[in-house]
Amino acid sequence: MSEKPKVYITEQIWAEAVDWLQQYCDCTVWAGEGKAPREHLLQVLGNYDGLITTGSAVTIDEALLAAAPRLKLVSTISVGYNHFDLEAMRKAHVIGTHTPYVLDETVADLVMGLMLSVARRMPELDRLVKSGGWNSAAGEELFGIDVHHSTLGIIGMGRIGEAIARRAVDGFGMKLAYYNRSRRPELEERYGADYMQVEELLRQSDYVVLMIPLSDETKHFIRAEHFAMMKGSAIFINASRGATVDEEALIEALRSGQIRGAGLDVYEREPIARNNPLLGMSNVVALPHIGSATHRTRQDMMMLAARNAAAVLTGQGEAYIVKELQP
Numbered sequence: 001m002s003e004k005p006k007v008y009i010t011e012q013i014w015a016e017a018v019d020w021l022q023q024y025c026d027c028t029v030w031a032g033e034g035k036a037p038r039e040h041l042l043q044v045l046g047n048y049d050g051l052i053t054t055g056s057a058v059t060i061d062e063a064l065l066a067a068a069p070r071l072k073l074v075s076t077i078s079v080g081y082n083h084f085d086l087e088a089m090r091k092a093h094v095i096g097t098h099t100p101y102v103l104d105e106t107v108a109d110l111v112m113g114l115m116l117s118v119a120r121r122m123p124e125l126d127r128l129v130k131s132g133g134w135n136s137a138a139g140e141e142l143f144g145i146d147v148h149h150s151t152l153g154i155i156g157m158g159r160i161g162e163a164i165a166r167r168a169v170d171g172f173g174m175k176l177a178y179y180n181r182s183r184r185p186e187l188e189e190r191y192g193a194d195y196m197q198v199e200e201l202l203r204q205s206d207y208v209v210l211m212i213p214l215s216d217e218t219k220h221f222i223r224a225e226h227f228a229m230m231k232g233s234a235i236f237i238n239a240s241r242g243a244t245v246d247e248e249a250l251i252e253a254l255r256s257g258q259i260r261g262a263g264l265d266v267y268e269r270e271p272i273a274r275n276n277p278l279l280g281m282s283n284v285v286a287l288p289h290i291g292s293a294t295h296r297t298r299q300d301m302m303m304l305a306a307r308n309a310a311a312v313l314t315g316q317g318e319a320y321i322v323k324e325l326q327p
C-alpha cells in the first residue's frame with residue numbers, strides 16, 4: 001500500500017476537518033500556542049507534501065518554498081491569498097487553494113453592521129449609556145444619518161460585493177453604484193446597479209465599500225486624491241485588506257473632516273499598533289479582522305481547506321485553486 005501524503009497544519013483547527021482529512025492524508029497539527037512560527041516551518045516543511053495555513057500565519061515565499069522541496073500544495077483557510085507569492089509558487093510548481101463562497105454571507109453581514117454602526121454611532125452611544133451619561137432624552141448631538149435609501153458604492157463587485165448588494169438593495173432600499181474590473185450586466189439588471197468609474201462612484205456615494213483583493217495592482221488603490229472626491233458626509237468601509245487603502249491618507253481625511261466616518265475591519269499593519277490615530281477617533285468603528293469569524297463559517301472554511309488539500313494531493317474531488325495558479 002502506498003503511503004498517504006503528509007500535510008502540516010499551522011494551527012489548531014476544527015477537529016472534524018482534521019479527522020476528515022486523515023482518511024486521505026497523514027496530518028500533523030502544530031501543537032503549540034497560536035500559529036506555528038516561520039522558523040519552525042522552515043525546519044519541518046521538508047518532510048511534507050501539503051501545508052494548510054491561514055492568511056495571518058506565514059507568507060508563502062521563495063525562502064519558505066526552498067525549505068520545502070516536496071511541497072505540492074498550500075491550502076489557505078481564507079478567500080484572500082495576498083500572502084501567496086504567486087511567482088515563487090509557480091516556479092516551485094506548488095498549487096495554491098483558497099476558500100471562496102462559504103464566507104460571503106457572513107462577511108456581507110459584517111459590512112452592513114459596520115455601515116449601521118458608523119452611521120448610527122452605535123459604539124459611541126453604547127459607551128455613553130454604559131458609563132451613565134444618558135441623563136435626558138437624546139438630543140441632536142447624538143443623532144446619526146440614514147443608511148436606508150441612501151447611495152452605496154461598492155468597489156470590487158465579486159462574490160462578497162454581490163452579497164452586500166443584495167442586502168443593501170433588497171433590505172435597505174439603497175441605490176447602488178459599483179466599480180469592478182469587468183461589468184456585471186446581470187447585477188445591473190437585478191439590482192438596478194449603475195456601473196461607473198471609481199472617481200464618479202466616490203462623488204456620488206453616501207457609503208463607499210471597498211471589497212477588492214490586495215495585489216501589486218491594488219496596493220493603495222484608494223489614496224488622498226480619492227478621499228478628496230468623496231462627499232463630506234460620506235462613510236468609508238474597508239473589509240478587504242488594509243493595504244488597499246493608503247492608511248495615512250484615510251487618517252488625514254477623517255481628521256480633517258473630509259469624510260464623516262469609517263468602518264474598518266482591516267489595517268495596513270495587523271494587529272493594529274496601539275498608538276494608531278484611528279483608535280482615538282470617535283467617528284471610526286474598528287474591528288479586529290473578524291469578517292468571516294462566526295463559528296459556523298470558520299468551520300465551513302476549515303472543512304473546505306481540508307477538502308482542497310485532499311483534492312490536490314489525492315485526486316479526491318474538486319479543489320478551489322486560486323485563479324493565477326490554475327493549470
Ligand SMILES: NC(=O)c1ccc[n+]([C@@H]2O[C@H](COP(=O)([O-])OP(=O)(O)OC[C@H]3O[C@@H](n4cnc5c(N)ncnc54)[C@H](O)[C@@H]3O)[C@@H](O)[C@H]2O)c1
Pocket residue numbers: 079080081100101103107155156157158159160161179180181182211212213214217218239240241265266289290291292293
Ligand atoms: N475582512 C475579512 O475578514 C475578509 C473576509 C473575506 C474576504 N476578505 C477580502 O475580500 C476580498 C474579496 O473577496 P471576494 O470573495 O469577494 O473576491 P472576488 O474575487 O469574488 O471579488 C473581488 C472583485 O474585485 C475585482 N477586482 C480585482 N482587482 C480589481 C482591480 N484592480 N480593479 C477593479 N476590480 C478589481 C474582481 O473583478 C472581483 O469582481 C478578498 O480577496 C479578501 O481580501 C476579507
Ligand SMILES: O=C(O)[C@H](O)CO
Pocket residue numbers: 055077078079080081103291292
Ligand atoms: O480572506 C479571508 O478569508 C479573510 O480575510 C479571513 O482571513
